[in-house]
Amino acid sequence: MKGSRIGAWIAVIVGASYFIIPLLGTLEFSLRMRRGVYSIDAYASVFTDPQFRATFGYSMLMALLTIVFGMLLVVPTAYWVRLRVPRMRPIVEFITLLPLVIPAIVIVFGYLRMYNSSSVLPLTGNAMGTNILLVFSYITLSLPYVYRAVDTAMRAIDVRVLTEAAESLGASWTTIMFKCIFPNVMSGVLSGAFITLAIVMGEFTMAALLNRPAFGPYLQLVGANKAYEPSALAVIAFTITWLSMGLLNLISGARRGAPAR
Amino acid sequence: MTAVSAPAASTAPLIKKDTVIDWLGMAPFIIFSLLFLIIPTLYLVTGAFFTPEGEFTFQNIADLFTPSIMSAYWISIKVSLASSLGGALIGFFLAWAVVLGGLPNWVRSTLLTFSGVASNFAGVPLAFAFLATLGRTGLVTIFLRGWFGFSLYGTGFNLLSFFGLTITYMYFQIPLMVLILTPALDGMKKEWREASEILGATNFQYWTMVAFPILWPSLLGTTLLLFANAFGAIATAYALTGSSLNIVPILLYAQIRGDVLHNPNLGYAIALGMIVITGVSNVLYLMLRMRAERWQK
């Protein structure tokens, strides 16, 4: 008993150092820009870079659009599967798992071939079309996580009873969807939104190959050309991930406190 | 069941009306997944079997077996295998420590929260973090040289290599393993241990004859999942090594950007090869998971 506890502590300490040392290393490195003393010069350099602001803002916007349109696609579908077509469940679940199986680079490769300027749907022909394609690619990437989050939240409420109650009060289809279903699966929608934010902000492959000025390719570019700024950017990126995942944990934690189990 | 949108449904003689509504509701999702997931993938898969001129051929598949492409696959497989095995091993010990190690509860919740974050901390920033830590002027490199007089790079270590990429990937592989394996270890019933003990088994016999056989589908399955996870990843490797480490996703990236292989359809074949490898790992993972769940009911 005693020996296993010491072993457990050793395992946890080794694991924790694996996690923490690179973070410390990054933080330390990001403060090293001025020779001999620690300074926040690297951060100042990053924040004053107009490219940083432009790409960060662009990716934020893309994340927001991905969340809005992703939810408009996923929530009604999950609702419909639960209410009307439960026999479709295995197929829908299989499809939502596919983005974990097919590498992102393969999916975007397909887009580039299918939606090039000489195709029926030349989405990559202009900037707006490519932006749309990028949002759709992000929806695809986040599908496994978002669908699961929403479907789990939907299991906790009885969508059928809720729908029938709303119908008996004369609610229209849109009222049911946006006034009854969405608010009741808010925990799922929010956790899906945060994981989407985390995925989109750091995403590189899609944006780079679609040639969009997103945060991911910008990071890569800075990494190839600067010394200390990349570390500052990594600290910023890690903070974003922490915030999104922290909020996600908070939400799912609150939900776990509910009668679910 | 009540028709959501049609008060006239009860009077309508059309037998198929409900079915039509059912399908209309599914239409957006089905159209979306066809257009942006399934057809693009199938486009590449079929493209792998045609020449640029549109004739059917197996030549693209055969061309995968040229040394340069094969070596890319081989490095990718090695990196994925090494990082998934390493991640699985360390992740297993961590999960074991928090579930069965008798540690205080806060260790467990902290580790799980941290794993949730770290498993999503991949891509370009992860490469920066490891460069800042184990690069030539990284914190650990300098620390080892300054305090122990140990030259990390003097041993032939290079972060921009197979080994460097492997330990970088393990940063998200370990937490992923912890996240998936913790529930599996939670499912190990206390009574199994007590039953084996009272039947005369030693601790070692319990682990080799009961615990490990029960856990191995979860362990192996999760390792396969980690393998697929690493195999498809590109951003970290690209930011870390540029195009100096010739792994499959980077080769494909270069091919997409500039047709470095001078045969667009060979690119399709490379993509097909990736899908096959990640697909097989995932299918095996799902099969093993079903088996594990059946036992742990």
Next chain:
Amino acid sequence: MSFLALNNIQKSFGPVQVVQNFNMNIEKGEFISFLGPSGCGKTTVLRMIAGFETPTGGTLYINGKDQRPLKPNQRNIGMVFQAYALFPNMTVYDNVAFGMKVAGAPKAETDSRVKEMLGLIKLDHLADRYPYQMSGGQQQRVALARALAVKPQVLLLDEPLSALDAKIRVSLREEIRAIQRQLGITTVFVTHDQEEALSISDRIVVMNAGKADQIGTPFEIYNTPATRFVASFVGTLNLIEAEVIDPASNCIRIGDQDITLKQSLASYNGGDKVSLALRPEAGSLSEGIKSDTALTGQVVSAHFLGSVIRTRMDVGGNVISFDMFNSPGVTPPVAGETVTLRFMAADLLVIRD
């Protein structure tokens, strides 16, 4: 010394004392039940016998050997758990063979022993099944076979029937008892179900708040409960509050009626409150039965339960229920009616609190 001797066993978890001064001597081949509500310490005593918990005081001997320094895997004890606890990765055969295998028994010996055990539980035809392919009742029989395969000195059963359906519960408990008799194995059975304990035990230990309230045969436990707790937990006994009038003549008063007991009240003083127990089947309204005592009261209710009529009557604030056998000649009493209940004074027992 008895085969299994527990002497002055104590167990505390931190400041909480869950078992206090537990004494029990079990003879070879006996079937003993630990009966009590959840949290009474019965499972803790069982787990101390198995070696999963260490007593904080007292001694524990099996067959004259001190068990305290031994680990569970050195004690040669068989145990069946409430949740079956079969190894899910092994077939029925391998589960039963497990104990022999870890002991390094020769293959042929293991094989014949496993077959013998499977025959004993009548599951020979399911040897190749996995636990998840079987019903709860079947799994629990396999667990029993697995525990018996190693020829343990003592068999411990920790609420083995609680997770099963009512019907299987009855048939399996009879099967367990039959197998136990056949093998003559010393058995300790933990349960919270008094019917279960009464029906299969040689002796019962009724436990309450970490102590043994009474140890006795099912007959003794049911008919002469030693404490108020035993009386209320084990049976449907009537508990009647009474006042001691004259200890010398064993006279007590219930409401405003005086009764003379057979039991001595020498240790009481006049005016003391005492609790009395009366079995529901001990009394009758008919004058024809053999009786030496009577109580008069008002009928509160009368329920027709098929073979019996259960009547509840009020005697000076005490509600007493009693059963009469149904027959076409009997007219059930009606509520409000004044009736006289006749019984033998010897059936009215004084109970400790």
